Amino acid sequence: MTWTGWDRLRNLADQNGIIYKRGDSNTNPYIQAIDDLLMLKNATDVGLIFEDERELNQSLYYLIGNSIIRLVVIDDFTEKTVSKIRAMRPSPSYYAIYASTARMDDLFKTAMQGGLVKRNGIWNLVFTDNNYKEFKYINGNLQLNVSITILSMKSNVCCRLLGLQSNCSCPPDVKIFSRYFRRLIGLVVSLMSDLQASGTSVEPKTGRCFSQNASQASNLTSEAFNKNLIAKLGNNDTFEYWSEKGMITYKAEIVLETVENGPPELLATWTRHSKIKEVDRKIKPAKRFFRIGTAPRCDVFLHSALRILKLHQSVPWTVPELDADGNVMKDVNGKDLWSGYCVDFVQKLSEEMDFDYDLVVPADRQFGKKLANGQWDGLIGDLAKGETDIVVAALTMTSEREEVIDFVAPYFEQSGILIVMRKPVRKPSLFKFMTVLKVEVWLSIVGALTLTGIMIWILDKYSPYSARNNRRLYPYPCREFTLKESFWFALTSFTPQGGGEAPKALSSRTLVAAYWLFVVLMLATFTANLAAFLTVERMQSPVQSLEQLARQSRINYTVVANSGQHQYFMNMKNAEDKLYTILDLQKDRYFEMLASKYWNQTLKAQCLNSDDNEGITLESLGGVFIATLFGLALAMITLAGEIFYYRKRNTQDKQKEKKKGKNVDKDKLMIQKLASKLQMKPAPTPFFEKTTNPPRVSHISVYPRNFPFKE
Template identity: 40%
Template sequence: MEGTTMLAPLCCLCLLLLPAAVAKLTIVSALDESLQEGVAWLEEAVSRAQRSTNFTLRQEVVKVSIDNEEDGKQTICSAALNKGAGLVVDVTAGGWTYARETAADQDTPYLRVQISNYQWMAATDQLLQNRNATDAALIFASEAELDQALYYLVEGSVVRVIVISGIDATLTHTLKKMRPSPSYYVILGATDELNTLFSKAVRNNLVTRDSRWTLVATDHKSDEFDRDMLTESTGVTLMTPAQEVCCTVRNRNTNCDCDTLMIPRELTVNAMLMLARVLKANDQQNGGGDGGDQPSTTSFYSALRTELNSWQNMKWEQDTLQMVPQFMFDITAINSTDTSAVGSWTTADKLRLNPEYEHSPIRRFFKIGTIMARPWVSPISGSSVRKKPTSSNPDDYMGYCVELAARLAEKMKFDFEFKFPSDGQYGARQKNGSWNGLVGDLSNGVTDLIVAPLTMTSEREEVIDFVAPYFDQSGISIAMRKRQREESLFKFMTVLKAEVWVSIVAALVVTGIMIWLLDRYSPYSAQNNADLYPPHCRKFTLKESFWFALTSFTPQGGGEAPKALSGRTLVAAYWLFVVLMLATFTANLAAFLTVERMQTPVSSLDELAGQSKINYTVLQSTATYQYFFNMAAAEEELYRVWKELTLNSTSDQSKYRVWDYPVKEQYTHILQVIEESGPVDTAEVGFQRVLDNANGEFAFIHDASEIRYEVYHDCLLTEVGEPFAEQPYAIAVQQGSHLQDEISRTILELQKDRYFEALSAQFWNSSARGPCPNDNDSEGITLQSLGGVFIATLIGLALAMLALAAEVLYYRRGGTSQVTDITPKKALKMAVERDHVARINVTPVY
């Protein structure tokens, strides 16, 4: 069949009007094979037409199947050429182009009568479009109804439909698993068939949302629909033929008797009766005769149009040579108690809605797969992310993906609920080839789409489809705990080792003793030769010597030095020692405090792989784990190829002889450490293992965006190095899903509006962390590091106060030391006398 043959099996039944010795003319009709009762209808129609017109007719039946169309073509050609067909009547659902072309070649009248459910489907399609129903499941009571509907759907329905026949246990299971879930359901059939099919849908829990079911009756018995199956909250939309349809089909003005009317059958009978009258009139106009002359095409169509004027609401379409009855359907919304007029549909005026009825589009409903992970999806209640989610209501969660899903629902006009994978995994291929986690749920039809931090990988694209990315270039990064400084008030003391401090104290003691000894035994010291030096010159007793050695460590210096050459030589060497020690201490203290601030154990993945002190892990069944697994496998394959080159090469064998293997087995080592540490089930567990290690000797290799979020919210965490293996995040749908293009367009519109930039700024904001200790390189030395200096000063002050108390106490008890006030005049007189005595006692030294 040309033009209408790309569908289910079809048979056209052609009744040919053939001249015969016992008949005036013969009528031809075409009918779908699936409509088994159609043959009986045609036989009854021809019989009633003969009785009513007293015009003998003979019929020739041609059955045409889409599986074997050639037999039908041969039959109609034989009838047209050898038997001289008088008229070809086509009553198939889609029309048979070959029959029309054959009739035209033989100058034989061709007529098509539309008795299919074409207009029921047109009315249903426009009602679904008005409700913004982009997808629906069409359920038919019989295969015949389904085959007829396919012609309309193929011609240009804008609604994505799923066409099925009947409802049984298997079909119910299929409908429940269908993804994306149909937003609407339509049942087409007689009223008793509607009752049967809808009751099965109710029993199988398919009727869960209000106004999502539309029941299309093909008869006038809608009053017999069992409304007890409905509740006040679950209503349906009922479409039934109006009273005018009954009269149109019966070709009457009154007494139409709609209760027993079978529309296709009655329409076929009355069409044949009218055609018989037209043929009889045409035969009489041509003079009649036993041979039954073949009517001319022009005269037949002229007589047909005249006859059609007496058939109310029957329209002739000259371009398609088709008789089209003008139908009208009433559309009502019903529940268990109420009935509301929604509108009507007519062949001429199409859909007309009742302005008093609230015509709010019924939103689609999707199950969105996602996973618990901060900041993408987390419970509002503040409970742990590790806790298994118990609610599918999006209002119970917050996060980037929650906001994105809500915006998509707003833009695309749908409702949704969250569906979390039972194993809490993103999805990985199993040994048997199946997938688990989010990817498995989507590919198996448990969910309609995925809105989660799901990386686009080639392996996943084998079973699901990705739309335009919504989060660009989120790679893999390393999270570690910051190494906490050892808070100690005497940290400055740790700049030098204990043995150095002991050596300094020993040097001070030895120097003090040596100064005392040299000053006591040197003949040129102030103590042994007072005449050479001014009066009251400093005498280095044992106490004074220790004081000099101690104060030499201060910028103020030790004061007056020994007078003898031997003493000054010792002091010069000691001062050099003091200068070098002070300079060394100062330089090492600055370096020590600076290195402490800048200290990081590793700064890249290469350094992490090249050490053995820090352990690390990843989140299992993620793109991160798969990345290291694939890289390790690549290293192994490279090693195998290199080994084959070195061992099996012939002429250029020496070119591959190297001492070291040229490819580092870095990722193989990383994967081994990960397996030994054990991949974690959730990201929260991984971050907690990092925080539990106070020494900063555990790392979590994870998604860079999630690590950055945790760093922004926890002062103890830090991100090491730069992200690597960057890949975008994207929403995923089922393979071939109609949602792919729609979501992609919406994502591009949101990108144009800079929505994702604002959403990222909402969650990745460093101000969310609050005040944290400033541990960067520009930080000054803290009080905790040098607080011991202040404590030492306070201790010295306390010791001074104790010494004062001891002196006062000793003096009051009559100690030998006297404290005498000397006036300036008396002091001058004593100085002159000392100078005079000194001059008298001077003895020249040679």
């Protein structure tokens, strides 16, 4: 009867023709069943808790030689050691307790009180007796908040070992191993009797155990024994033979059930040959579990001339949930409740990747900095030491941090340190509106008005198409612009005599159009900025450092470690890993949804732009003046065009009149020549009575004559 067998003894037995067979240990079937169950659940490690050291040793011999699961053996499971188990890193993915029903009550109660029983499907209770139905969490009033798996021996196994019918009522205090041992001795005696009756030699043999030249003895006796053993156990319902290990064991049938606040539900059955056979539903692995680190703190400082404050809340990434009285809310386990961008992100990851998690906040609530001894504290230190599995926080990627931890692709932009200005308390002023524009802008406006007035007068004086210079085009009375009237028109669009007439020449009108474009743009700019500017005060001097900024007592500022924090303050506070699932969430625009949730864009209008505290400079209005100068240039070009066109037209008119006079003289000369050639005489003048106004009648009588026509 051994737990593992003795290879040296087996070899000696084979050399000397001695029958070598092993008997089974007490917990071996349970260990095999648990190992097969955990392999089916894709487990990588398990914490084993035993009732006594004897069962622990039996199990280790099997598991070390046959299992590939990482083992965490807990040999002293008491209230004093629970805290050590809870602090174990990495924590076991599954737990298994091997004990009788009486001891199981105590051990599982210790696990419950120690806060180890929190997740579904990770606890496996193996009952080594037949009294598991008296377990307090099945038959008592104790309630479970998670599901557990129970493994127990099928009752017909006990009945067969007792030699009773398979449907008997197995006594709860029966010892399976002792019954198995008795039946095993009887089986061996029966086989040896049959062997002797068949004439096979069963005489004792002698020899030297460590003889190097021992000849191979005859194995006829051993072979005959094996043949009879296989034949006898072929239809046996109590024993089975494990030929690879030379083991005679009882036919173990283990039932797997799940329990959660109710009677056990059948899950599967197990035997050595068929392994685990699922019954009604498929066995699924327990959800993966991660300890996710986060921090409610970020690198934020508020400075003023009177105080320096540190913010301890990483808004909106990770913030504690507060009740109506402002106290941090707790969950059922007494842990702080958190909310925010990172918390929602973790929850979404857990849903997408199907895992459970605990939020772990470092004791110092820091992101982490490198200490003098080369170690790290805060979130970075917890992750580097294995206290946490993942960190989800408003953590900036740096090369120094990448030396000890790995970063996934950023799920939010990283753009360094930013400064956010808080809206200060402003001093009222009767002439505040005058500071909307810089002094140079006001001077430029006055210059533009002066230049426009002069140019209106010049264009009206020299344009050939103005009312002053073209009476034929404007025969009705029109205003002639003097220099004084030109200035008034540029200032008010009316002349001092009350006339509202605009200049008539195209060049003047071009200049007026450009001038009014300038006026409209200036008025629009001034009006749009006046309302906001009346509530904003310019800084008294340029800021070269944060300390200079702090010294201006009414100016507060915030240094933010990353742009996400900056955007939150600007939009919400009125200026106050290895997980590829992240890439899928980016593709599904999940982070845009989170951003719209925590960065309310509708409130952004309440924040001031970065240049709201500055008057409008000449540079910012340079385009308006350029447009005006362009109109002035266009007016001058138009004036030149008018003068050129006017002069050209006058020249053409004179040439036409001169040409017309020449044509009349030429016609008269031709008629005279023609008349001389035709020898025409004037027609006789008829007699008219002399009247006061005699009719003016004249005609030429042409008589045809025969003569050749010549030019």
